Structures are given as C-alpha cells and as structure tokens.
Amino acid sequence: MKLIKSIVRPNKVDDVKDALAKLNISGMTVTEVRGHGKQKGHTAIYRGKEYNVSLLPKMEIEIVVPDSIAEEAIKAIVQAARTGEIGDGRVFVFPVLESYRIRTGERES
C-alpha cells in the first residue's frame, strides 16, 4: 500500500477528486494548509503598502491505495492539478507498513 499525499492549488481539489473517482478511489482526507515550495510566495501591494504573502493557501489531499494502482493515481493527480505555472504543488508517496480499522480493530492487508 502507498500513502499519496498531494499539495495542490485550492481550485484544483474538485478536479483531483473527480479524476480519482474515475479510478474508484473515493476515500480521502482533504486539509486546508498553507505553505510554500520553490515558489516562495511574493509580495503584494495594497494601497501603496507592501505586504508579504509568503505562505500560500493550498489544499492537501491524502489517499491510501494498493501498490498496483499507485502509479495510475499519481498520474491522475498530476494531470488534474496541473496548470503549467509555478505553484502547481507536489505529490509525495510513502510506503504504508500497516493499516487498522478503528471500529473493528481489524488489520487490513
């Protein structure tokens, strides 16, 4: 199993969700986050005064998928979240050692 954590533009969340749904991936955790990567934010000017917008609002989407479809899922996320401009986000992939269902205590394979 793989944990796929993607940081995407807020307006791309619905597109990513739709793309994953096509792969029958519906369980996910979505979190409002702020941060910056290479983009490092920029300065905006309001009424003549500069103010720093170094931490940009992004959405974090976490899914756990079987190894067999991990690559397909990553591709789907990248395609759906991409605009081609700086600030499109990142996808991180982690191996999942074990997983338990809290309600029943069962270990999932």
Added chain:
Amino acid sequence: MSMTARGTGSTLRAALDAAKDELRAETARGTAGRAALDRHAGRVDDLLRQLYEEAGQPQAAAAIVALGGYGRRHLSLHSDIDLLVLFGSRIGPSEERFLRAFMHPLWDLGVVVGHQVREIDEFSDLETDNPEFLLALLDARLVAGDQALFDRQQAVFHQPATHACIVQSLEALIDERHAKFNSTLYQLEPDVKEAPGALRDLMATRTITALTDPLLLRRGPADPGRFEEAEDFLLRVRSILHLETGRNQNVLSHELQEKTADILGYPGNEPRQRVERLMSDYFRHARIVSRSLEWTRRTAPTPVGPNLGRSRDGVRFLDPVLAARNPASWVGAFQAAVDLGTGVTEEALSCIQQHVDRYRAEDFVPEARDRAALMKFLKPRSGLYTALSQMHDCGMLGRVFPEFQAISWRVVRDFYHKYTVDEHTLLTIRNLERLSTTDAPERQRFKNVATSLPAPELLVLSLLLHDVGKWRDDDHHLESVRMAEDVLNRLQLSPESCEMVQFLIRNHLRMSLVAFRRDTEDPDIVREFASLLGTEDKLKMLCLMTLADVEAVSPETLTPWKEELVWRLYVDTYNHLTQRYGDELIERSQAGLQELLSGRPADMPEAEIARFLEGLPQRYLHLFPKEAIYRHVRLARDINSDQVHLSLECADAVWTLAVVTLDKPFLFSNICGVLSSFGMNILRGHAMTNPNGLVLDVFHFTDEERFLELNPDAHRQVLHVLQDVVAGRADVRQLVRGREQSVLQPKTAPRVAPVVHADNETSGRYTIVDIVAGNALGLLYRISRVISQHGCDVDLVLISTEGERAIDVFHITKGGAKLTDAEHRGLTSDLQRTLEGTT
C-alpha cells in the same frame, strides 16, 4: 392716555378688584384651594384678552401665553403673573408698539408681571442656561392671540431632547432647593412653596411623570386622590398666607400658624391644640408629596425618544396605548435600545406582538422620515443582531419585511448549513456587526474595509434579504432578487442604492465561488471578477457579505485559510479596479452603453454622447447614473479652450461639483485649491481625461462651515473664483495660504503616516501613484501641485476618504508617456517630503 383708554383702565381696575375680592372672600372661608385659584386665573385671562384686543394688531402674528403657576391656573392673590409674549416673526416697530400698548396698562394696574418676549425662531435653540424658563414653558397655555403660532411653538418646544434636558435640570434644582432646608420636610416654620414636600416638590413630581411616564403616579406610593388632596391643602394654606401678609409670602410662621388654623377651622380649645392639628395635617400631606417625589425620581424612565423611556429593564413605551396605534414609531424603540446598549423591555415587546398583525408593511414606513429611520437602524453596530432577533421574535420583522417571513423557521437540508434560514440570515448580520467592531489583530484588515463603507446599511439590508428566495427549493438568489424589489419599492431608496442591493443579492455567492474554486493567480479570472463589480464600493460590500455569509453557515465554515483566500482576491481585484482601469476604455459593445444611448434626452444626438465617451475609461459608466452622464455631456457642449463649464448641486448634505474644460497645466490642483480655500472637505472624486484633451473632474465634498448654505450668494462666488483661477485670472496659492494660516485650522499633525508608492508596471499607459495620508485641508492641492511641478499630466484620479485617512490614486504621464524610473523616484520622494511636511 386717551379718554377711551382711561375709561377702559377704570373698567379693568374694577374687574381686577372684583376678582381679587372674590378670592379674598374664598380665602377667608378657608376654601381658596385648587378650584378657587382656577377661577381666579380665569378672571385674569379675561382681563388679558381684553387688553390684547385693545392693544391693536401688530404686523407679526402674536400670542399671549400664560406660564408657570399661572399657566397651571394656580394663581394666588399675590403670585406673579408669568407671561410669554410670542411673535411669529422679527420684532419691529409695530410689535414694539403692541407690547407697550399691552404691558403699560398692566403695570398701571399694579399687577406684578414676569414677562418674556420671544420670536418663534428663538425656540429652535434650547435655552439650557435658563432651566426655570424651560420649566415654566411646560405649563404654557394660550390666553389670547394666534392659536396656530402657539401650536408651532409647542411643536418646536416639545422634543425628546428638550424633555430630557428639563428633567435633568429639574433634578439638580430639586437637590439645590432641598439642601437649603437641610433636606428635611419636618420644618417648624415650613415654606409651603419651597420646602421639601411642599408645592414645588408636588409640581416637580407632576413634571417628571409627565415628561417620562404619564402613568407612573398611578403606580406610586400614594393614591392619586391623596396627592390631589395634598395639593389642595397646600394651596389653601398658601392663599391664607398671601391674604394675611398682603404679599407673596409663603412661610408658615408660628404667628401665621394660629391664624391659618383658625381660618381652616381646626378644633381645639387652646390655640396650641389647633396649631398642632394643622401642622400634623401639613406634615401628613408633605410626606405624601415627598414620598411620591422620591419614588418618581427613583423609578421614572429617562426619556429617550418620542413616547420612549429607558427603565432598568430596557427601553419601553411610555404610553402603550399610543404606541399600539403608531407602528411607525416601533423602530424607534429598537433604535434607542441599540444606541443605549440595552434591549426593548418584555412589556413593550408584548405590546408589539399583541398589535403587530393589524398592520401591513407600508404602515411601518408611511413617511420619508420613517423610511430614513428604518435605514438608519440597519447600520451595523453592536447590538443590531440582538435588536433584530427581538424584532423577529415578537413578529415585527416579518411584518416590516413580509418577504423575510417566508423563511421563518425554514429548514433547508444541505449538509453544511447548521441553522434555519432566518437564523442564518440574522447571524450574517451579527458577523458583520462583530467584524465592524472587532479587536482581533488578524481581522483588522476586514474591519478597515467595513468602517470605510459609505452606506453600510445597504449591506445589512442585502444580507437581510439575500436568502429570502430560499422559501423555494431552486435558484434562490434570483428569487431573492425578485422579492427584494418589493422591499426596495416600499423603502423608496435611490436608484443607485436599489441597484447596489440587487447586485449584492444576485451575486452573493460569486466571491466565494471565485476565491475558493477558481485560480485567482490567473489575471483573467481577476479581470473578469473586477468587471462584474465595476467599483471598489461594490467590491468592499461583496467581500464583507461573503465573509459574513460563509461564517454564518456553521462555526467551522470560515477558516483562517478561507479568509486568506477572500482577502487575496479582494486585494487583487481592488488593485485591478483602481490601477488598471485606465487601460480599459469604453467600447461600442460595452454593457450599459446601449441603455444609455436609448434613454437619452430628445435634444441629445447619439453622436454627441459617443463623442463625449470616446477614450474615457469603462469605469466611468459604472460610476455615474444615466442622468449624471447626460449632465456631463451638456457641460461639454461647445466648450473652447479658455472656458470652464461647471455644475454644483447638493444632495443629502454632500455637494457635487462637475467641471468640464480642456486640459490645462495645474488644472486639477487649481480646482482642489479653490475648494480648499473655501474650507470644503473633499470626500471622493474622479478626474478623467480623454485623448481629445477634454477633462471631466467630479468632486464630492462636504461644506462643514455651511458657507454655501448660509450665504445666498456663495454658490455663485465659488463658481466665479473657480473660473478665474482656471483661466489664470486669480492665484490659487494665495487663496489657499490664507486658509491654511487661519486660526481656525487645527494645528495637530494627522495621525496617519503618509505612504507614497509609484508603480510603472500595472498599467500599459500610465505611471500610477498611490497615496495614503491623513486627511487635511488642502491635501489634494499640495499633492497635485507637486505632480504638476514635475511636469506631469494628471490623467486620471480616484479620491476617497475613510475617516481620517485619504486614499488617492493618480494616473499620470509626462509628455504623453509613462515616467522613467528616475523621474518617478524623484516625484515619489518629493511627494513624501511634502506629505511629511519637511519641505
């Protein structure tokens, strides 16, 4: 004196003597109480009426008004006769003649007259330094003369503010008077007029209740019948004192106590016994008066509006029967409650609840002032949500706005709203109220936007109506817009205000959609959003509406993350609206243009409008209603190079000056200079230039010194000076200098640190200079002068004022092009120095 006058004089004397004899006889019988004094006052009335008839009519309307004790018909044998001689206009020779003819015979008769002479206009200013006169006026009663004039005086005088002032002064007078008697009523030789528990206290009790709660005495410690008995007793004693001493003497001394006890027929073999009985009666009555006064002072509501008083439990109707008949007055109760930081009492709410179903929506706003009062009530501030909730609970909100009734307790299941639609709506208003008053550092940016709105009540009205369409299950925002139309018609708001409210309701979901679901990094998205809005005012309103609405969905919905997204979209759109509009010129296909052309007046060819609009920014069509644009087109007619065409008008205390001319150096700074030299405070303004060199400057300003209002010729004078200055016939620098050096000018430095920022990137055609500085007289003049001194042309200007902060955006060019980096650096530092006052 003529024979007739002498003849009349003797008749009058005979009449007066007869009246006094009658009162003396009553007094000697011990019965000169309320009824006898009332009859005596009636006799004196007759006498004054006769004198009035004989004095001859003055030119102005006149009225003889009885005041104080005489006004109350408590006229004792040697009481002063207090009179007001009232005139309907300026007192001239004819009125003076009348006064002599009226007063002299009175003095000849030896009557002690306390008279005041006033012109009706003098009542528009409250004589707060003369509380005794104000108190005497409460008992005003027309004796002779013009009833309409008297009614006018009464209407002007009986204002809630006046009543409140009188009650306050009366409280002080009571304390002062009581102190003279060591604050005890148990005096061995009491003054039956001044002592605690005596006649003045009795009248004070009546006055306080009359001005605060007419029904108060009924609930008081003493039965009203016993209160009147006390009054009659005190008056009978006083009459005896006047008779026995032959003058206006009110102390019941030891010697006079015996005489009084005899006249009043107290039983007892010894004088001491009779006196004891008299005095125990006196103290019994005085105690009733004293206790009633104390109770009244403790429990009387403070008058806070017409028929409104503030008690410990909130604001209530003084006379519920009167309130029930006048639904237009109910908003006033809620307004007062919000103003005073309290609520409306349960008693008043049940009065409203009991009667509210009898009235239709129109009954709450029958007159323009009622509509204005309702809009004023809707201004966001602490307590508005609580007041609206109270209003809703007692059924009034749904009657004033039947549209709102449709969503009462309405449940819409959508998995994210947590409250009924009506409560969600009221919560949006609470959120706006909190945003406007918050101290939280992270929300100050939105608070600044909220406090800068010129008409925040329109936002509250829009919030109140934004979801009324949810009584249906489909596209609710369109249904809400449709339903809002009825409300706007009822409230008869200006076309611009109606347009704003409808715009906000129609688009209330738009900003959250763009901020949360669109790529706001994309300039096209921002441009599209900006073109939907058109002006900063709409942007500000929609931004706050979005926050208030999202936050009212559930406590978790508006996260700091979402706030940040809204804020960024706000900033980008604001910058677009204020800085990029110079590049977006009016095009043939522009929305609104066709409507403008088809609605044009008969004398205005389409080509004339098209020529005028050519090269002006699209923003122009957003800023001005059709009628204003037609006015501008007319001003631009047949203009040639040495002419200035102007129009100056006033609406709601804000003046609008429109100037059309051909471009000239220093034009903008000259106009600003002239307005400043007349002490005008420029609030907002727009300056625009088209490529043919036609300049249109529109200024909105207030005239705090009321120069234009108070001086009939001022209007012409301002226009005249403007023309002279623009044509180079007068030097504006001198005019402004005089004003700046005036002793009336505040010398304190503005508290806002100036910010100057020049931007050469945003616009393709202009260098943009953003300036934020403390608002001060001549500020715009100084700024624009520096710009002109640098050889720059002022092409477009946006002026706005938010409290003590002035926000100005200049679009400038030099020789038709943007400034070079060196040029704009030089200009920026000069401007900074000017604003810091270091040049």
